[in-house]
Amino acid sequence: MKKPLLIGIDAGTSSVKICIFNINGELVRQGEVKIAFSSPRPGWIELDLKQYWDATCRVLREITTDLTGFAGLGFSVTSPTTVFLDDEGLPVRPAIPYLDIRSKEDVEELVKYWGGEEDFQSHVGNKPIPSTYSAGIVRWIMREENNSWNRTKKVGFLNTFLCGQLTGEWAVDPTVASFSGLVRLAEPFKWSDELRELSGIPSSKLLTILTPYTKIGEVTPQAAKETGLPTGLPVALGCADTAAASFALGLSQKGDCFESAGTSDVLTFCLDRPDFNSMFLNRSHVYPGRWLAHGAMSTPGAAIEWLITNVFPELGTVSELEKEAERSEPGARGLIFLPYLAGERSPIFDPNAKGLWLGLRLDTRRADIIRAVYEGIAFGLRQILKYAEAQWDLKIKSLPCVGGAAKSQLGLKIKADVLGLEYQTTDFQHVAALGAALLGGIAGGVYMGWEDPEIPYLKKFNSCFKPNFTNYKIYDQLFTIYERLYPSTKEAMHALNVY
Amino acid sequence: MKKPLLIGIDAGTSSVKICIFNINGELVRQGEVKIAFSSPRPGWIELDLKQYWDATCRVLREITTDLTGFAGLGFSVTSPTTVFLDDEGLPVRPAIPYLDIRSKEDVEELVKYWGGEEDFQSHVGNKPIPSTYSAGIVRWIMREENNSWNRTKKVGFLNTFLCGQLTGEWAVDPTVASFSGLVRLAEPFKWSDELRELSGIPSSKLLTILTPYTKIGEVTPQAAKETGLPTGLPVALGCADTAAASFALGLSQKGDCFESAGTSDVLTFCLDRPDFNSMFLNRSHVYPGRWLAHGAMSTPGAAIEWLITNVFPELGTVSELEKEAERSEPGARGLIFLPYLAGERSPIFDPNAKGLWLGLRLDTRRADIIRAVYEGIAFGLRQILKYAEAQWDLKIKSLPCVGGAAKSQLGLKIKADVLGLEYQTTDFQHVAALGAALLGGIAGGVYMGWEDPEIPYLKKFNSCFKPNFTNYKIYDQLFTIYERLYPSTKEAMHALNVY
Incomplete structure (x- = not known):
């Protein structure tokens, strides 16, 4: 009998990537489509969900052609992207990704209820900023778009919408709900009454919170027609992209960590209790009783x-840039x-x-100016690492690094030297999609649950950068200056x- | 009868420029030769005076060929460049220009005698740093080069040596002596006994201080043979280069000022009493009862x-650089x-x-990065102007600008806008040499003294940049930030x- 195949849909803000894996986690086929978001006003970002769904269907039809044996499908989504759905699960207005800052004042208003940011943070687990407090955007819509709000029957997120389209079932997962401002991270499966009442959102419009690997439903005949997927294919709700990547890498123990280096750069740490540091973005993990703390730099890549x-x-x-930077020396003179x-x-x-x-x-030469940028990025990561190690009493010795920037030899060498730890990298570029597919595999019964030892986590790395301690000492001194400069x-x- | 000619020798650290002017101050002929200084150790800078003299003779012979009617010669010198001469006026060792910092500790030692830098400053009139305290280098030689010191009979400066070579007479002028740390600027013609005793220099080795336009002597037959100059030509001692330029521009009243924009950039103000600000380099002027305060930025040009x-x-x-900078906008975004x-x-x-x-x-684009450099230079000048206006109760409305960087249209436009005043410039590139020649003219009796209304000061400027007040306001805000940044x-x- 043919081995079953799993589908991972990595739904981003600017593209949808769909990967098909076999049950050993090996890539079988992959397709991607760019998504155009719109910015109707400065600071506003919107996604047209109809287009988003159509694009997703198109890629699914293309890459599933001639393949059979699908056993499960799961999602990894940019998060939080808030969706407003009617009774049928159709969008009443465009979705609003985390980059949108129109709710800044709503969030500030909501925070007043608490003693201040710190009180909110300690109660909820995250900073009260638009990107981790999506209730702010709901409040904005309630006030500014009465008509949309009245037609809204379900408030959810990007995977809510996509799962609904495939299965006719709607839910919210705890990794995304962690950034809603409606859940206390210590109790990630429960909408907090206090938080909900504060924001004024009626409980009737909120959906059930389900684990990311729950089989939310099966592909409906209608969806099968649109996507080319087989009717009855089990679908997992999935989770936020970085959580999906953390799952694909098997980050399950306290202190397990990885770096995802793309346009922005995120150091993620696995925690075994809701003990948060306000310098991190914090969320519930895929694994029960585990949390993730993300130290996110905005613009390294x-x-x-630039x-x-x-x-x-x-x-x-x-x-060429890196060749030039190599003409400088550690410390960029x-x-x-x-x-x-x-x-x-x-x-x-x-x-x-x-x-x-x-x-x-x-x-000072051009080479120094360029090299300083690489080093500055590494200093930023080291600062995050420093706070993480202090907060959670960790001593990180090696760090897997995935994402586009993980291809930079110079960048990795400098990071290894600046952070004083071993960097492990892989050419594999579909980590979040793999996580999504593995969640689909659990939903489809291919794996017996999150504790199944057969889950093919990504554990092989093809290159490794060890720190040079002479350089580490040079950087150590500079890091002290770096920290005081901001x-x-x-x-x-x-x-x-x-x- | 043919009109007489005047010779100005502008003796720098890296070149000697010699200009011949008619009595109307118009350039007749010009010659220049590069001088190589040596740096035997980091922070040490030395000039071989034999080579220096030979190079000077060579240029003099070349440019005086076929010309007659010389009536006077004067010097403008890089300052202070300390020389150690034997009984014959020949150097016992290489000269030491102001860039040399080997005497840093000697200067610190000498300052201990005073309550501190401020006490020294208020007593002497300048900061106790190697470049304005040449007694430090004398002290270093006394200690470290016993043999040289024993052979030294006259301690002087670059114009001391050059005049001695031409005339067999040796003296020191007050504009250079101002940076010796042996003279209180309030009494610029008198070696201070207290300062001299502190440094341990015997008065027997110090020379008379004479005004820059004094006829120190006449070209000797021996010097005539070496230089091609006529025997008997009257020679003025001359002065420091910026003082010579100040004289050429006729800076004689309180608040008269100019900018010399080259590799470094100096804003010079004329003062009518010894009322100094420690942020300036201060010296006696050519005119009796006048002083000069230099606000000197090290590296604008x-x-x-770079x-x-x-x-x-x-x-x-x-x-090309300026074309690129013009693609940005005032404030460099x-x-x-x-x-x-x-x-x-x-x-x-x-x-x-x-x-x-x-x-x-x-x-941020390359254009902004370049433009910010031009603006930063102008902010530095504005800061100097601000302190000058406050200290001496001035309101500067227009500023003559001379030197190599005065050719930069963009630089001048930005300076006019940042400083909020009119910039006047000239293509004439020999201001210090003209000052030297005019001093020679006084020594030679062509002019009746510093008060002669016939002295052809440089007063014509061929272009003028008026400030744009919209831009001034933009810069005004940025300037506040600039000032706090250091x-x-x-x-x-x-x-x-x-x-």
């Missing part, structure tokens, strides 16, 4: 891209870079932070905001 | 050169540059200051010193 497009266009490629090119999330959570090069001298320039950064 | 050679080599020329690429003199006097770009964002990053700058 974007900074490298060097090529905006600053040194003559170099043209990442490879005394030049420090703060990588806050679009504000920063962890650890400073300051949307008005700015980038900086300090230490320019007459003998506090001393914060005021100027904010003053520059008017330009 | 060097920073532009952008081309080290940072954006693909742009290749100043003209919120990017600020601190121009301390080799530490800074005025107003912060910090050899360990470093350059900085702050305000980098994902939409104090808040100073500690980090110093910490980066180890690299």
